[in-house]
Amino acid sequence: MGLTFKEIVEKVKTQFPDSIVSTQEEVIQPWFETKPEILNKVCRFLKDDIELDFDFCESISGVDDTKNLWVVYHLTSLRKKHLIILKTKTERENSQLPTVMDIWKTADWQEREIYDLYGIKFDGHHDLRRILLPEDWQGHPLRKDYKFPEDYDGIPLR
Amino acid sequence: MKEFIEHLYNELEFLEGLPFIIPFIIGSFILAFIIINFIAVFAGVCTYIERKVAARIQARVGPYMVGPHGILQWLADALKLLFKEDTVPEKADKLLFKLAPFIVFAGSFACWVALPLAPAFSPARLNIGILYIIAFGSSVILGILMAGWASSSKWALFGAMRSAAQIVSYEVPTGLTILAMLLITGTLDMHNTIAQINLDGTISGGQSQGLPFPLNYFSTNADNFSAGMFSWYIFRYPPFTFIAFIIIYICALAETNRVPFDIPEAESELVSGYHTEYSGMRFSFFFLSEYANMFVFSAIITTLFLGGWLPPFNITGSLLAPACGIILYMLVKGKTTDPANRFIAFCTGAGIGIFLGVLSGDKNYWFADYLGIQSLRFIEGLFWFFTKSFGLVILMMWLRWTIPRYRVDQLMELCWKKLTPLAFINLFCIGILEWLYK
Amino acid sequence: MPGIKTQEILVNMGPQHPSTHGVLRLVIKTDGELVTEVTPIVGYLHRCAEKIGENVTYDQWIPYTDRMDYIAAMGNNLGISLAVEKLLGMEAPPRAQVIRVLVCELNRVASHLIAFGTFGLDVGAFTPFLYAWREREMILNLFEMLCGARMTFNYIRIGGISFDIDQKFIDKTKEFIEWFEPRIKEYNDLLTYNRIFVERTAKIGIISPERAISYGLTGPNLRASGVNFDVRKDFPYCGYEKYQFNIPLGRDVPEIGAVTGDCWNRYYVRIEEMIESIKIIKQTLENIPAGEYYDAPKKIKPKAGEVYTRIENARGIVGFYIISDGSEKPVRAKVRAPSFINLSIxxxxxxxxxxxxxxxxxGSIDIVLGEIDR
Incomplete structure (x- = not known):
């Protein structure tokens, strides 16, 4: 079997000493938070390190906790059969995060989805457009402060 | 047909004052009307049969509600198509768009005129019959291109381009194979093609005398051998004429846009190909012409290979075949419930019956002759011609519902890299054999 | 011919097109018959099911998950149920666990039958589609017997299943298996080894294992590329570790010219998975433990926390990421939709x-638009 959560965090810590903002172990599924500035580097390390080997980015989710916007990465190693949950935080206004598209191609559409529904901009994404909603839609519906519009292009929605 | 009208002209007194041209034109129109209706009904019935064949293959029931066993479904469909709105896309080239279905239909319709449907009967007997059919058959492509271009839809354009490439390419192996068969028949007249076959295995008027290798072995060594179906052109030079038959059948599938070559109207790729934008009556013209074309090609193959309106078995064989078939069917019936096995049993029985008929040496082929009623020959000939052609049409349907579709490049590869060289070699070999056995 | 320049045309394939499997729109640039660029445009069915999830209680959301992957809805029911059960810190009773596996595998067969049939349609073979439909109909009848619904089941609930199964259902399922097993050979004869079909699918759309992983492909699409990863084996849930079954993988088949990761392999892995699913179904039918089939708290109100669970559905990994704040409704209910991620390749x-x-x-990627758009 693969590494435990502690071992993985330890490895990341040795590589990037000040990257980890916080860790949560006393929950159902432990996770750690990293700084957005070096997110890309951490992800690159998680994928390229021979022991960590997180080759499979299973899911990227946006989360709104009413104060901040979060992006949660569920990573899996297909060979080592271990997983890790990585979180990163950004403020509500002008939310920006680096893309991980260059590390896992699957981030392309998943980041577009998060951009569409949360409005988080991913720096370096090659084609950051809305994906599920129409291109001229106003607002980002999964934000907690989202107001459902009265109409869309003159079509009443209520 | 001209003779027939001439005959009437001379017989009927009230026509006396008129110049011949007037009754001729009127007669032609009446004949054209009859044929066009016949084709419409025929194609309609074809669609019903196609749907039933498809349903049988796909473990369904098929049309069932209109008339007994849904036999009037095609009429209901035709009515529906008649009453549908005739839509013309806004950006279409109106004139070409409206004209295209008629050109397509005219192309396949005109071919029917020269088909030898029964002994001494075809709507118009042409001495260049086969050339005429090939020429008019190819004119269908003009209409398809027009339809594709005028629709101003990309799918239609795609379909039309594919169709043009496909039909023009497959003209080559078709032409070469027909050429090879013309070497044997020695005539372009489709009537003579069949009329010169003698059912004892010789061809009168043509170049070949007697059965060639290896069938001559039977005919010369056994006096009580009756050639029957073995006098057809397909059994002329065994391996080569078989190959020719297969080549032309594949080409027929391609030229009528049937599976596995239904690329021009590939539903899953091009929506509907060149007739995507058509509706109502105009669409039904494309539809009709598809079925009319299928029959025309089957009829050509029947004429060139399967002896046209000639009966395949002698009378003994014709009587023994169903008898043996039913006997074997009855024997098997109690033992198996699988309809396929029962069918196989029936076919085996029929085969045994035919074989016994061949061995019996019976030299009578026409029931009409046997009964002494010459006019019955017409009906008998019509029956055999339609049975054979229809057999080929049903085979086309069977293929359609069984196999997937080729891709454009694979289709072209098959045509240019496989069928065309094969047709050339075949032509060459048949030429040599014809030269040797002349 | 070199030197001759042709004009590229822009074609809109869909959203109304016979073979886009729903309302997918592809904007394709073609140079004659050659596609030089393809851009999928999705979202025509978007209902923001995740937003709905935040506004309804946990068990109210289950019917909405049915409508995501409506071809294999059991898996979605199972995914959300497992996630909430984990949040609650409970497990479904053993009887429910076995029945869950049974219905999920039946649903997998039904789903792969559609994939098989529609893939045949896409390459121009109409008949296999109706054969697949015939068998699928039997499975749907079984489901109807089970819970009254044929496609959107709402059958697997938090804490168990909604209705118990009876002997009649077991008999009917056995009957179905008896009928179904010889049909696989029929499919293979009719389509799998048909020469035209092989020519159309072998060596087409090859996905290398690295690329498949990088794009996050899961399910048969990933395994057809030769990557041995199946949640049922690697991270078992619902007692999958107790069952004997193999994971079919894509491979080179030199006799017919197929290579790992091509369309033919993606198709054939599904056919083989049907056989494996039937194996699992047989084993579940052998021993269904007696006892409770539903055991959930009166009020489903998990403690604050978050959980991500995944299950192997017919199209790949369905993941549910649920965040609870201790109330009756989730704060965040995210679905990892396999079709959405598979399509991105x-x-x-x-x-x-x-x-x-x-x-x-x-066709070989086998998408369901309901799940892509959510």
């Missing part, structure tokens, strides 16, 4: 192929 492998190949590739 299309622009990559749909380049420089013929139009007909693009259809074959799209």
């Amino acid at each position: 299309l622009p990559e492998i749909g380049k420089n192929v013929l139009v007909a190949d693009l259809i074959a590739i799209l």
Whole structure:
């Protein structure tokens, strides 16, 4: 079997000493938070390190906790059969995060989805457009402060 | 047909004052009307049969509600198509768009005129019959291109381009194979093609005398051998004429846009190909012409290979075949419930019956002759011609519902890299054999 | 011919097109028959099911998950149920666990039958589709017997299942298996080894293992590329570790010219998975433990926390990421939709192929638009 959560965090810590903002172990599924500035580097390390080997980015989710916007990465190693949950935080206004598209191609559409529904901009994404909603839609519906519009292009929605 | 009208002209007194041209034109129109209706009904019935064949293959029931066993479904469909709105896309080239279905239909319709449907009967007997059919058959492509271009839809354009490439390419192996068969028949007249076959295995008027290798072995060594179906052109030079038959059948599938070559109207790729934008009556013209074309090609193959309106078995064989078939069917019936096995049993029985008929040496082929009623020959000939052609049409349907579709490049590869060289070699070999056995 | 320049045309394939499996729109640039660029445009069915999830209680959301992957809805029911059960810190009773596996595998067979049939349609073979439909109909009848619904079941609930199964259902299922097993050979005869079919699908749309992993492909699409990863084996849930079954993988088949990761393999892995699913179904039917089939707290109100669970559905990994704040409704209910992520590889492998190949590739990925758009 693969590494435990502690071992993985330890490895990341040795590589990037000040990257980890916080860790949560006393929950159902432990996770750690990293700084957005070096997110890309951490992800690159998680994928390229021979022991960590997180080759499979299973899911990227946006989360709104009413104060901040979060992006949660569920990573899996297909060979080592271990997983890790990585979180990163950004403020509500002008939310920006680096893309991980260059590390896992699957981030392309998943980041577009998060951009569409949360409005988080991913720096370096090659084609950051809305994906599920129409291109001229106003607002980002999964934000907690989202107001459902009265109409869309003159079509009443209520 | 001209003779027939001439005959009437001379017989009927009230026509006396008129110049011949007037009754001729009127007669032609009446004949054209009859044929066009016949084709419409025929194609309609074809669609019903196609749907039933498809349903049988796909473990369904098929049309069932209109008339007994849904036999009037095609009429209901035709009515529906008649009453549908005739839509013309806004950006279409109106004139070409409206004209295209008629050109397509005219192309396949005109071919029917020269088909030898029964002994001494075809709507118009042409001495260049086969050339005429090939020429008019190819004119269908003009209409398809027009339809594709005028629709101003990309799918239609795609379909039309594919169709043009496909039909023009497959003209080559078709032409070469027909050429090879013309070497044997020695005539372009489709009537003579069949009329010169003698059912004892010789061809009168043509170049070949007697059965060639290896069938001559039977005919010369056994006096009580009756050639029957073995006098057809397909059994002329065994391996080569078989190959020719297969080549032309594949080409027929391609030229009528049937599976596995239904690329021009590939539903899953091009929506509907060149007739995507058509509706109502105009669409039904494309539809009709598809079925009319299928029959025309089957009829050509029947004429060139399967002896046209000639009966395949002698009378003994014709009587023994169903008898043996039913006997074997009855024997098997109690033992198996699988309809396929029962069918196989029936076919085996029929085969045994035919074989016994061949061995019996019976030299009578026409029931009409046997009964002494010459006019019955017409009906008998019509029956055999339609049975054979229809057999080929049903085979086309069977293929359609069984196999997937080729891709454009694979289709072209098959045509240019496989069928065309094969047709050339075949032509060459048949030429040599014809030269040797002349 | 070199030197001759042709004009590229822009074609809109869909949202109304016979083979886009729903309302997918592909904007394709073609140079004659050659597709030079393909851009999928999705979202025509978007209902923001995740937003709905935040506004309804946990068990109210289950019917909405049915409508995501409506072809294999049991898996979605199971996914959300497992996630909430984990949040609650409970497990479904053993009887429910076995029945869950049973219905999920039945649903997998039904789903793969559709994949098989529609893939045949995409390459122009109509008949296999109706054969697949015939067998699927039997499975749907079984489900109807089970819970009254044929496609959107709402059957697997938090804490168990909604209705118990009876002997009649078990007998009918056995009857179905008896009928179904010889049919696989029929499919293979009719389509799998048909020469035209092989020519249309072998060596088309090859996805290398690295690329498949990088694009996050899961399910048969990933395994057809030769990557041995199946949640049922690697991270078992619902007692999958107790069952004997193999994971079919894509491989080179030199006799017919298929290579790992091509359309033919993606198709054939599904056929083989049906056989494996039947194996599992047989084993579940052998021993269904007696006892409770539903055991959930009166009020489903998990403690604050978050959980991500995944299950192996017919199209790949369905993941549910649920965050609870201790109330009756989740704060965040996210679905990892396998079709959505599988489709994202299309622009990559749909380049420089013929139009007909693009259809074959799209068909082999086997998408469900309800799940892509959510």
